[in-house]
Amino acid sequence: xxxxxxxxxxxxxxxxxxxxxxxxxxxxxxxxxxxxxxxxxxxxxxxxxxxxxxxxxxxxxxxxxxxxxxxxxxxxxxxxxxxxxxxxxxxxxxxxxxxxxxxxxxxxxxxxxxxxxxxxxxxxxxxxxxxxxxxxxxxxxxxxxxxxxxxxxxxxxxxxxxxxxxxxxxxxxxxxxxxxxxxxxxxxxxxxxxxxxxxxxxxxxxxxxxxxxxxxxxxxxxxxxxxxxxxxxxxxxxxxxxxxxxxxxxxxxxxxxxxxxxxxxxxxxxxxxxxxxxxxxxxxxxxxxxxxxxxxxxxxxxxxxxxxxxxxxxxxxxxxxxxxxxxxxxxxxxxxxxxxxxxxxxxxxxxxxxxxxxxxxxxxxxxxxxxxxxxxxxxxxxxxxxxxxxxxxxxxxxxxxxxxxxxxxxxxxxxxxxxxxxxxxxxxxxxxxxxxxxxxxxxxxxxxxxxxxxxxxxxxxxxxxxxxxxxxxxxxxxxxxxxxxxxxxxxxxxxxxxxxxxxxxxxxxxxxxxxxxxxxxxxxxxxxxxxxxxxxxxxxxxxxxxxxxxxxxxxxxxxxxxxxxxxxxxxxxxxxxxxxxxxxxxxxxxxxxxxxxx
Ligand code: ADP
Ligand code: ZN
Numbered sequence: 076x077x078x079x080x081x082x083x084x085x086x087x088x089x090x091x092x093x094x095x096x097x098x099x100x101x102x103x104x105x106x107x108x109x110x111x112x113x114x115x116x117x118x119x120x121x122x123x124x125x126x127x128x129x130x131x132x133x134x135x136x137x138x139x140x141x142x143x144x145x146x147x148x149x150x151x152x153x154x155x156x157x158x159x160x161x162x163x164x165x166x167x168x169x170x171x172x173x174x175x176x177x178x179x180x181x182x183x184x185x186x187x188x189x190x191x192x193x194x195x196x197x198x199x200x201x202x203x204x205x206x207x208x209x210x211x212x213x214x215x216x217x218x219x220x221x222x223x224x225x226x227x228x229x230x231x232x233x234x235x236x237x238x239x240x241x242x243x244x245x246x247x248x249x250x251x252x253x254x255x256x257x258x259x260x261x262x263x264x265x266x267x268x269x270x271x272x273x274x275x276x277x278x279x280x281x282x283x284x285x286x287x288x289x290x291x292x293x294x295x296x297x298x299x300x301x302x303x304x305x306x307x308x309x310x311x312x313x314x315x316x317x318x319x320x321x322x323x324x325x326x327x328x329x330x331x332x333x334x335x336x337x338x339x340x341x342x343x344x345x346x347x348x349x350x351x352x353x354x355x356x357x358x359x360x361x362x363x364x365x366x367x368x369x370x371x372x373x374x375x376x377x378x379x380x381x382x383x384x385x386x387x388x389x390x391x392x393x394x395x396x397x398x399x400x401x402x403x404x405x406x407x408x409x410x411x412x413x414x415x416x417x418x419x420x421x422x423x424x425x426x427x428x429x430x431x432x433x434x435x436x437x438x439x440x441x442x443x444x445x446x447x448x449x450x451x452x453x454x455x456x457x458x459x460x461x462x463x464x465x466x467x468x469x470x471x472x473x474x475x476x477x478x479x480x481x482x483x484x485x486x487x488x489x490x491x492x493x494x495x496x497x498x499x500x501x502x503x504x505x506x507x508x509x510x511x512x513x514x515x516x517x518x519x520x521x522x523x524x525x526x527x528x529x530x531x532x533x534x535x536x537x538x539x540x541x542x543x544x545x546x547x548x549x550x551x552x553x554x555x556x557x558x559x560x561x562x563x564x565x566x567x568x569x570x571x572x573x574x575x576x577x578x579x580x581x582x583x584x585x586x587x588x589x590x591x592x593x594x595x596x597x598x599x600x601x602x603x604x605x606x607x608x609x610x611x612x613x614x615x616x617x618x619x620x621x622x623x624x625x626x627x628x629x630x631x632x633x634x635x636x637x638x639x640x641x642x643x644x645x646x647x648x649x650x651x652x653x654x655x656x657x658x659x660x661x662x663x664x665x666x667x668x669x670x671x672x673x
Pocket of ligand 1: 090092093094118119120121398
């Protein structure tokens with residue numbers, strides 16, 4: 076063996092030590108054995124095949140379904156001085172031919188390729204003629220129909236094993252559920268390989284869920300107090316809302332861009348590029364945005380609408396903080412959102428599928444209504460045990476709870492006694508004893524329970540109704556003016572077999588004090604802050620010149636360490652995370668000058 080893994084990690088990648096199971100996985104692969112690697116987003120999967128690729132003599136072929144991701148990786152590797160190339164259908168023919176020539180001439184160590192390319196134009200025959208040392212199958216869940224991203228071309232990858240029986244394969248995914256995992260093993264013939272499953276926790280992400288009163292001002296106050304000049308993603312359900320929220324952010328002095336399927340291809344590509352290449356852009360987007368974006372310094376992901384299940388939520392929020400620095404996942408939701416998503420679920424689907432989707436959505440809602448540690452709930456959903464995290468809203472400020480069993484039953488009775496024909500506003504009017512026109516027309520002021528809920532405020536009743544909806548005790552019929560109806564599930568509560576606990580409401584708006592430390596990078600003295608901005612400016616300037624995203628040059632983490640350690644020589648600079656030899660030679664003096672000038 077020519078070089079040691081740790082040596083490459085330190086010199087080429089500039090990192091002092093391996094993370095989690097990386098070292099073990101790399102050793103396993105270097106022993107020519109197959110592996111299935113399950114690690115969360117940002118866990119550090121890429122190094123598990125990139126380092127063996129640099130140690131093995133021949134070519135490592137990386138199969139990746141996402142062109143954007145592929146190009147990103149190749150760009151980042153080239154910056155590190157690694158001979159990497161990509162081959163995909165989006166490239167002009169001449170470029171493709173040049174890459175193939177380079178592969179034939181043994182000038183490429185890592186070749187990223189789209190699955191359909193692998194089986195086209197006699198590429199397989201070419202591979203048979205050269206030395207292939209390793210196949211890395213990225214986003215391996217694409218082989219599974221249970222997964223959320225099935226790609227039929229991935230099924231053909233089982234052929235790799237038959238045609239190259241002696242070449243080890245490493246399959247990697249951030250999808251955790253066991254059905255998908257089994258599928259991958261079976262379909263890729265990996266049953267004899269070893270599975271490495273890491274914890275799916277993302278400890279640097281702080282989770283917050285707040286109830287909606289004025290979503291826009293809540294969002295503005297969250298961003299202003301926590302993420303003034305940070306890059307972030309705001310998810311909304313509709314194109315119209317994406318446009319309007321993005322505009323509002325801009326009028327409030329933030330730099331924001333919209334992204335949704337209604338924009339033309341060029342506009343989408345342009346906005347995405349600006350998001351990647353400029354600092355502090357807030358992308359307001361539908362879920363059309365995010366696949367294949369591995370920008371490491373996204374400091375927050377905000378949801379203004381509910382995702383349809385926890386898998387989607389975890390994937391979307393997982394785009395925050397890939398660099399391991401503190402980041403926020405923030406969501407606001409209200410009663411109307413529940414009905415909105417429920418009505419979107421399962422169009423064109425079988426009943427069984429529909430039932431699964433409702434179940435999954437219910438799990439998301441109980442996450443939202445959950446009064447205990449959010450991370451614990453999330454991890455348990457992904458079959459992982461954990462303790463209270465101390466880094467979510469509920470851990471940071473223990474919610475005060477009150478028993479609202481009587482109130483919940485009163486609300487259910489009000490819905491029942493008014494014939495299950497009315498929406499939340501009217502039910503609350505009845506409970507509060509408000510003499511509205513609707514109340515008198517329907518003579519609901521003569522009901523025994525009219526005005527029986529005066530001891531609670533309107534907001535408190537809204538919260539109780541929302542909780543009833545979230546528990547699926549009540550459903551909202553959107554085809555009938557949003558009227559509320561009881562479901563079978565509310566029976567135990569009505570019969571007094573169950574208690575109902577609610578979060579105590581505070582009338583204040585967003586309680587900024589309850590949020591932990593701000594996630595923006597802030598040093599405690601002006602000098603450090605000023606050096607940090609200057610280093611960022613320098614990085615941006617260099618990135619613009621080279622037409623690459625700033626983080627490809629150095630991550631924030633690397634700049635932060637420069638500020639803390641203030642290296643004065645190239646040698647000292649090499650000791651900083653993320654400064655490998657190539658980058659030291661290319662950028663070292665420029666950054667040192669900036670540090671010395673400060
Ligand atoms: P994944 O593919 O699992 O989402 P990546 O491979 O992109 O994650 O790694 C996430 C980030 O962590 C990258 O910026 C990578 O450079 C960094 N990283 C990976 N391994 C290490 C390590 N051992 N030490 C420091 N940083 C690391
Ligand atoms: Zn917690």
